[in-house]
Amino acid sequence: MWKGIVEWLEVRIGLKDFLREQFTEYRVPPDINIFYTLGIVAFFAYIIQAVTGFFLLLYYIPHSEHAFQSVQHIMTEVPYGWLIRLMHVVGSNLMVAVVFLHLISVFIMNSYKKPRELTWVVGGLLLLTTLTFCLSGYLLPWSQLSFWATTIVTNLPTAFPYLGDWLAYLLKGSEQVSGTTLNRFFALHVAFLPPILVTLFGLHLFLVRRIGISRPPFSKNYPPPSSWTQYRHEEYPEGIPFYPSFFIKEMYMVVLYMVIMFFVITFMPTLFLPEEASIPADPYTTPLHIKPEWYFLAPYQMLKLIPNKFLGISIQLVLLFIFLFWPFFDTSDERDIRKRPLLLTVFFLTIGVWIILTIWGKYS
Amino acid sequence: MQRRGFLKLLAAFFTSILSGSFLYSFLRYLAPPSKSSEASKIIVAKAEVAEGQAKEIIINNTPAIVINRPGKGYIVLSRVCTHLGCLVKYEPDRSRLFCPCHAGVYNLDGKVISGPPPKPLPKFPFRVEGENIVIG
Amino acid sequence: MKRILVLLVIFTVTGVASGGFKEKFIEEFVKKPWGAPPSQESVCISCHTSDLMKEEFKEIVRQWRQSWHAKNNISCHDCHGGDPKDEKMAMSEERGFVGVPSYTEVPEFCGKCHAGVLENYYKSGHGMALKNDGTGPNCVICHGSHQIQRATIDIINEKRCSQCHTYERAKIMKQALFSTEKKITDLYDAIERLKKKGIYTEELYKEVFRTEADFRLLFHEVNVSLIKESTDDFLKRLSKIEEKTARLFSELRFRQNFSAFIMLLLAGLGIVIFLISKRGP
Numbered sequence: 085m086w087k088g089i090v091e092w093l094e095v096r097i098g099l100k101d102f103l104r105e106q107f108t109e110y111r112v113p114p115d116i117n118i119f120y121t122l123g124i125v126a127f128f129a130y131i132i133q134a135v136t137g138f139f140l141l142l143y144y145i146p147h148s149e150h151a152f153q154s155v156q157h158i159m160t161e162v163p164y165g166w167l168i169r170l171m172h173v174v175g176s177n178l179m180v181a182v183v184f185l186h187l188i189s190v191f192i193m194n195s196y197k198k199p200r201e202l203t204w205v206v207g208g209l210l211l212l213t214t215l216t217f218c219l220s221g222y223l224l225p226w227s228q229l230s231f232w233a234t235t236i237v238t239n240l241p242t243a244f245p246y247l248g249d250w251l252a253y254l255l256k257g258s259e260q261v262s263g264t265t266l267n268r269f270f271a272l273h274v275a276f277l278p279p280i281l282v283t284l285f286g287l288h289l290f291l292v293r294r295i296g297i298s299r300p301p302f303s304k305n306y307p308p309p310s311s312w313t314q315y316r317h318e319e320y321p322e323g324i325p326f327y328p329s330f331f332i333k334e335m336y337m338v339v340l341y342m343v344i345m346f347f348v349i350t351f352m353p354t355l356f357l358p359e360e361a362s363i364p365a366d367p368y369t370t371p372l373h374i375k376p377e378w379y380f381l382a383p384y385q386m387l388k389l390i391p392n393k394f395l396g397i398s399i400q401l402v403l404l405f406i407f408l409f410w411p412f413f414d415t416s417d418e419r420d421i422r423k424r425p426l427l428l429t430v431f432f433l434t435i436g437v438w439i440i441l442t443i444w445g446k447y448s
Numbered sequence: 449m450q451r452r453g454f455l456k457l458l459a460a461f462f463t464s465i466l467s468g469s470f471l472y473s474f475l476r477y478l479a480p481p482s483k484s485s486e487a488s489k490i491i492v493a494k495a496e497v498a499e500g501q502a503k504e505i506i507i508n509n510t511p512a513i514v515i516n517r518p519g520k521g522y523i524v525l526s527r528v529c530t531h532l533g534c535l536v537k538y539e540p541d542r543s544r545l546f547c548p549c550h551a552g553v554y555n556l557d558g559k560v561i562s563g564p565p566p567k568p569l570p571k572f573p574f575r576v577e578g579e580n581i582v583i584g
Numbered sequence: 585m586k587r588i589l590v591l592l593v594i595f596t597v598t599g600v601a602s603g604g605f606k607e608k609f610i611e612e613f614v615k616k617p618w619g620a621p622p623s624q625e626s627v628c629i630s631c632h633t634s635d636l637m638k639e640e641f642k643e644i645v646r647q648w649r650q651s652w653h654a655k656n657n658i659s660c661h662d663c664h665g666g667d668p669k670d671e672k673m674a675m676s677e678e679r680g681f682v683g684v685p686s687y688t689e690v691p692e693f694c695g696k697c698h699a700g701v702l703e704n705y706y707k708s709g710h711g712m713a714l715k716n717d718g719t720g721p722n723c724v725i726c727h728g729s730h731q732i733q734r735a736t737i738d739i740i741n742e743k744r745c746s747q748c749h750t751y752e753r754a755k756i757m758k759q760a761l762f763s764t765e766k767k768i769t770d771l772y773d774a775i776e777r778l779k780k781k782g783i784y785t786e787e788l789y790k791e792v793f794r795t796e797a798d799f800r801l802l803f804h805e806v807n808v809s810l811i812k813e814s815t816d817d818f819l820k821r822l823s824k825i826e827e828k829t830a831r832l833f834s835e836l837r838f839r840q841n842f843s844a845f846i847m848l849l850l851a852g853l854g855i856v857i858f859l860i861s862k863r864g865p
Contacts, residue, residue, distance in 0.1 A: 159782075159784070332857060336857045342850050343854055350844045354782045357782045458856045470846075548699050
């Protein structure tokens with residue numbers, strides 16, 4: 085039976101050839117390291133979000149009168165609703181963490197350099213899409229936490245002169261965060277963003293495979309920079325086969341990701357759902373300690389520290405621009421970060437400032 | 449080689465229990481227990497609630513009240529105050545519903561007139577069939 | 585490359601230049617309670633905390649800030665009337681200002697909101713004594729006024745009750761209340777713990793509150809035999825709620841066990857895959 089199906093497919097689409105090319109004969113660099121698996125882990129994290137998200141959609145009601153109750157219904161009355169919601173909630177945070185780690189490892193290995201500038205830019209756009217996913221999803225439970233965190237974030241555009249208020253209004257669809265905002269964010273979360281994410285992801289993967297996977301720049305026999313002017317696919321004839329050697333490492337990391345997810349669900353189920361998350365949204369009572377999610381804390385704290393708000397938001401946009409187009413700013417030929425003290429300093433400074441701002445934002 | 453085979457078997461074992469657990473919980477999620485286990489219909493005879501009168505009932509464990517509003521017909525409201533959950537009392541002479549805990553006042557449509565309640569009293573659907581009022 | 589940098593500089597410079605125009609935003613961004621209509625501070629408070637006031641008047645606000653009323657956003661004008669938005673008319677009788685009620689007016693003053701308690705209080709020996717010859721204790725004798733706290737059974741104590749009569753009867757009363765009160769406090773504790781664990785407890789809280797309120801109303805008649813008669817009934821009602829909380833706790837335990845089970849399976853799988861990858865070809 086099984087053989088019959090394989091044979092049937094083989095005749096029509098050349099399955100064996102395809103698998104050989106893409107898996108067994110596809111070779112990855114011999115000195116590839118474990119950080120190369122983070123991309124696939126992130127992909128897997130998205131899949132979990134998509135699946136659990138779909139299941140949540142079966143019972144969720146995107147209406148300000150019913151949203152909170154429907155989420156509580158999922159949590160308490162629908163069998164195993166808690167499992168699916170917690171996977172979605174914990175997964176969204178872990179997903180951002182994995183994406184950040186992926187970004188950091190790519191940065192340290194300077195993999196964004198020629199010819200992979202475009203891969204970096206698309207990756208950056210993927211990160212922004214992910215964060216928009218998080219932002220829009222955060223409002224949907226319609227709890228005090230989600231309502232007020234969203235109010236803070238949607239107020240940020242008002243820092244722009246002239247256009248600011250209009251932009252904020254456009255985002256919210258009303259003066260304050262309201263039922264209209266909920267519907268907007270819901271539409272973003274389930275209809276607008278997914279196809280964008282899938283497209284960007286497809287492009288990202290296409291670029292990775294078309295250009296060929298990069299090599300870690302740390303080994304002694306790393307080739308000196310060459311200035312090619314023509315397209316060429318980077319191959320590693322003496323590398324290790326993708327399947328099964330590298331594939332099994334990826335699987336191992338994916339399982340590790342899930343272990344962490346279930347560790348959080350088992351021992352810290354309220355890590356991302358503090359008390360305010362189980363109070364329905366109330367536009368007339370501002371809770372005392374509302375903070376944006378941890379990944380937004382650093383930019384949030386930075387905005388609070390800069391005395392002029394428009395300057396603050398401008399600086400952030402400039403930084404975002406630099407981040408997104410970083411490969412075009414970093415024009416050095418050297419790829420080994422250990423031989424680039426300046427880049428190393430910039431890296432540690434950025435990470436350090438980010439962490440300090442996050443902690444500061446958390447406890448201020 | 450034997451050890452490798454054993455490891456593979458073990459991996460298959462873990463994977464199948466895992467997929468089983470997920471499949472089980474996801475299927476249970478898709479088929480929640482049906483709610484209509486007990487018929488939640490309540491019948492009140494019209495004769496029991498004369499004009500201006502009311503009758504206290506319990507629908508699905510929620511205390512409620514059927515009021516025959518003078519000139520405006522029947523209405524079925526929850527008696528649970530939306531402030532902190534005390535039970536409101538019908539005061540026919542002042543045609544209002546009054547919560548003794550913090551003096552919340554509702555009119556006979558369930559709307560908040562004064563006091564701390566944040567929301568109107570929930571209404572229950574009903575229809576009049578002959579000599580009866582069927583609620584639920 | 586250079587062009588981009590130039591653009592960035594222009595962008596930033598214009599940004600800084602035009603930024604001042606939104607200075608108000610700084611204020612709003614850092615201090616404003618987000619999104620909600622700006623909550624105007626009551627003029628009662630701003631005046632009563634100012635240095636123009638006598639120490640004893642300032643003390644009122646200080647006490648109120650500690651109170652259960654303050655925690656529930658019950659402000660001066662909710663009891664004393666007047667207009668908290670208009671400095672000139674704040675204490676005008678036209679706007680319903682009441683000021684300090686006399687000793688015998690206090691029950692009506694509090695009873696504006698605590699209507700049910702008022703009714704039962706007047707049925708009690710306490711209330712009747714007050715009504716008849718102005719001698720009985722009014723609300724503030726037991727509960728205090730501005731610094732009012734959530735009522736507990738500890739309000740009944742020898743020091744307070746023996747100001748007027750022997751503690752013996754009060755003690756019997758306290759004993760009659762004890763089991764019900766204990767169950768109520770335990771339930772509130774349980775609800776608080778459930779809330780911390782991410783369970784939506786509002787409905788449950790309301791159910792306990794309703795029972796507690798009924799019990800408190802009844803208590804204000806200060807009639808021991810009435811309390812004793814109805815205790816069984818109240819305990820039954822409370823036990824029903826207790827069953828619900830117990831079910832929620834066991835549900836939480838089940839969840840933890842289930843996800844721990846999945847975690848262990850995953851960890852096992854992870855270790856096996858790791859071992860396989862180590863001895864790979």
